[in-house]
Every structure is written in structure tokens, then in C-alpha cells.
Amino acid sequence: MASIDYYFGTISPWAYLAGDRLERIGERHGATIAYRPLDILQLFDRTGGVRPANRHPSRMQYRAQELPRWADHLGMAFNLKPAHWPVNMAPSSYAIIAAQEAGGGDLGGLVQGFLRAVWAEDRDISDDAVIRDVLSAHGFDPSLADSGLIVGAETYGRNLDRAVEAGVFGSPFYVVPETGQKFWGQDRLDFLDRHLSTL
Template identity: 40%
Template sequence: MKPSHLDYYFWLNSDWAYLGADRLEALARRQNVAIHYKPVDLPDVYARTGGVLLGQRSRERQDYRVAELRRWCRKLGVPVNPHPAHMCPNADQASRIVIAADLQGLPVAALYKAILHAEWCEDRDISSEPTLREIAAAQGLDADALLRAAAAPDIERRYRQYTDEAVAAGAFGSPSYVYAGELFWGQDRLEMLEEAIAAA
């Protein structure tokens, strides 16, 4: 039987998740599969899987990231600032807000994309609670209620659970997609992900 969903592990600071977001949604519609949105604590994932945070990487690796990011932006027609004013701040609260919204059945895709857009296209600080309130309100959501829900201990537990699940599934970066037990890392693997879903 064809699995009816895919697990999507992503960081709320991931420029690559932002570049793949719309294409992932389109893929899911074409293949009639649900997306289980699972924000993760990527620094924790890195610490457990041998990853290195961007600022700690060699200059060569940092420069190549910028070159590759610009290529993908041109290819997709999606502008991204490789060096935003607030680059990769703490994303824990943003992650909990997305999880809380998802559990309430709110439009989680639009919300998480708006958070990523704020960082990578608008130079906004997504670790700032006022910024997150503004983003939620701009999506037509009750920002106060959503932030209260996001502060609940069970949301933090679920955030840690998603992070543990990602590592258990073999994920080591963002975005990571898991379908029928098979891991696909990176928005540049979306075509292969779709082929696997179609073949199932």
C-alpha cells in the first residue's frame, strides 16, 4: 500500500528549506500525499551527527554556499539574501509556534514560509517575539493565543521528539524528507523524492 504521507524535517533558519517550500507543496498536491511538518533543532542535530554550524565552517565552504545559493535563486526566480541582518538566530520559539499552529489545524505551510521569508528576504529577527507576533498576525492568526499555546510544555516535548525522530531517520541537515523510510536530504532532491512517491 502506498504511504499516504511524508515526514518533513526542517529548521526555521534554513534558507534551503525556504527555496524548496513551494515546490514541496506542489509535489504533495500532484502525488496526493500529506506533509507532516516537523521543525527541528538543527544545532542539536548537528551536534549528534557530526555537522558544523555555518559560522564555524571553513571560508571555502562558506563561499561555496553563497555561490550555490545564488545559482538556485536564479534558477528558481526566488530572491534570497545570503547574508541577512539577523542570520540564523535562535529558532526555538519560532519552531514551537509552527508546531502549535500545526496541532491546531492552522495553515502551517504559509506560517513557516512567512517566518523564513522574514529572515532571508526582509532582514527581520525571527528570534524576536514581537517579530513573530507580527508575522502570525499578518497571516490572519491570533498571535497572542498562538504564542500562549507555543509556550506549553507539551509543545517543547514535541519539538524535542521531532528532533530525535530526525536523527533516528538518518537526517543530518535541513531540509530533510522521509518517505516510506527513505531519506532525501536537500531541496535539490525533490525530484528524486517525487520519483520515489510515484514509483510507490
């Protein structure tokens, strides 16, 4: 059975635009998905990327056209200038890590719930009440927001190191460990789908 290592930041607009396509691809091919949230800004720093705040205006102007264009193409609600962005990614990432460890809920839905909260609902995903609400809405015990702090912090740091070692440099980023094939961006999900069909 194939597996997918999914690296992403919980404030990544491109991860939001992936929607539930990864989960549908995984289900179609019987592939397991390991969710590996990380600090995308530190990933940029460590792999030669540039944080959005430091990018050339021409790049940011193009981004301002491309993101709404993709959202419209995919039929997804989208706010180019969300009320809470950038925001501390760690608390929501810890919650995802704890939920993955605990099991019993809709993990893919949880990830999408945090991303949607930023880019379509103007919610602050560093706020404890928001984290608890998103956990509960996807079938997880809201107390995971507290109980997963220590393990979450350790895994969150390891995810960044693991991503750098795996050649990851952006979000969303999908790696198939069995073959070493890497796919960067929500617009590469069709290629991931095609690759898994050959295994």
C-alpha cells in the same frame, strides 16, 4: 495514502529555497505532510555535521556562491547576509508546532513565511511581534505564540531525537515513512516527487 515527514530548521537557507514545492508535490500525490521543525545546529552536532561558524573557509566561500545561484535560478528574493542570522529558532518552531496542532490555517505558508522573513525580509523570527504577525498572515490565531510554548518545547526536543533516529542530518530533509526513502535538500524534491508517483 503516503505521508512525508519534513524535518527542517527555521533558519535554514536551503529550506527557504524549497519554497512551496513540497506542498505542491504533496497535493499532487495526496500525501500528508508532518512538519517537524528542529534545532538544526544541534542536529549537526549529533550527526557529524559542522556548524557554519566552524566550517572551513573554502566551504563557506562555495556556499556564498551557491545560495545566490540557486535563488536566482528559482526566481526567489535572497539576502546572503540577513540582518538576523543566526537567530534563536525555538520561538518560531514552537509557533509552527502549535499551529499544526490547532489547524485552520495555511501551515505550509506559515513555515515559508518564517523562512522568507529571515532570508528575504531581514526580520527577527525570535521576536514575539514578528511571530504573531506571521501567524496571523497565514490564518492562525496570533495567541498561539503564547499558548503553544510548553507543548512546543516538548515536541521541539522530540523532533530532534526523532530526526536522529530516522537518519536525518540536514535541512531540509524529507522522509517517506511507508518506504523508508530519504531525500536531503531542496534539490532532491524532484526525486521525492518521482518516488511518490510509484506508490
